[in-house]
Amino acid sequence: MDRYCVFGNPIAHSKSPLIHAEFASLTQQQLSYDKQLVAEDQFPQAVAEFRRQGGQGANVTLPFKQQAFELCDGLTDRARLSGAVNTLYWQGDQLWGDNTDGEGLVRDLLRNGVELKGCRILLIGAGGAVRGVIPSLFEQQPQSIVVANRTQAKAETLAQHFAELGDISSCAMDEIDGAFDLIINGTSASLSSTALPVNADVIQRAKCCYDMAYGSEPTVFQQQAKQLGVSKSLDGLGMLIQQAAVSFERWRGVTPDPQPVYDLIKRQL
Template identity: 60%
Template structure:
């Protein structure tokens, strides 16, 4: 049976095995997919061992996405721009890397009818999660992308790095000007129940909010969005499912349906509350 896996540290919490098992069942693909805990100082060796044991492809999650990019013989353009890889596959002896996070985010935004073309978007954070989605947001032809981060220099550095893709600015939270059609939280603040210093007027009338994190109840950012009057207010579970679907397409050449998998995961989160 064709073998796939997700590598991370920690990894026990990963929903990827369930997601890909659902994709395999619905598309009739014969494959196995497991979660593998890679040592913090032994990721390259874990990938090599996986390949030697017959592995055909893998997902990569924290904290190994940048290491994965350096391991690859070839990178997709979006992975090269992001400097990070979440999807690995082999072509002969060559290890190939892609980054499906941005496409997963954009697919989920569009699925929920959140317009991007020509819109003003505020992206919070300057870490790997943010870096991974910038190329696809710009490919979706947003009107202006503003990156805001506690450390202003990091946001400005990202804006400069991606400036060739279109209208991008970066700075500190205190430098945010005007209102936005869409605010995306790419910080890890939600995981510690912290909220970036946002003002209600930053969200335009009829605007939407998206937290790349998710949990079994609305994140603190989602709570702010609700109180501020966001028309559409989402967490990142849909992005997780959609980016997995893109990986599955790369590996298997077929497109799985994502709605039923998303509904299953939402039901599980509901049961956990």
């Protein structure tokens, strides 16, 4: 049976085995998909050993996405641009890396009726999560992207890094001004239930607010948006399922329907 896995540390919480088992069942694919806890200094060895045992492909989660990027012999354009890899596969003896996070976000937004072409996007945060999605967002030809971060210098570094892809600029989080169609929270503030110090006017004018985090209840950012009357506020569960679907597609050549898996995981949160 073809073998896949997800490498991470910690990894016990990962929903990837459940998601991929459901995809396999929905598409009648015979495969196994496990979690692998890897010591921080053992990532290259773990990948090599997995391949030696017949592994066909793998996902990579924290803290190994950058190490995976460095380990690969070949990279897709979006993985190269984002500097991080979440999906590994082999072509002959060569290890290849892709980053499906951005495509997962885009698919989830489009599926929820959010128009991206010509859209003015505000991205809040400047860590790995935000960096990983910028190339795929630009593929949708938005009008502009503004990156706002608590530490402005990091937002500025990202804006400079992606300048060749389109209209991108940066600002400090408490200085955000202007009108945006879509606001995406890519900070880890939701995980600590912290409200973001973003001007209420800016949130109020958005057509959609999206939090890359998710939980059993709406996130603090979703609550902020709702209180300010934003009609559409989404969390990142759809992105999680969709990035997995893009990985599955790369490995298996078939596209699974994300909806049944979304419903299943939503019920379990």
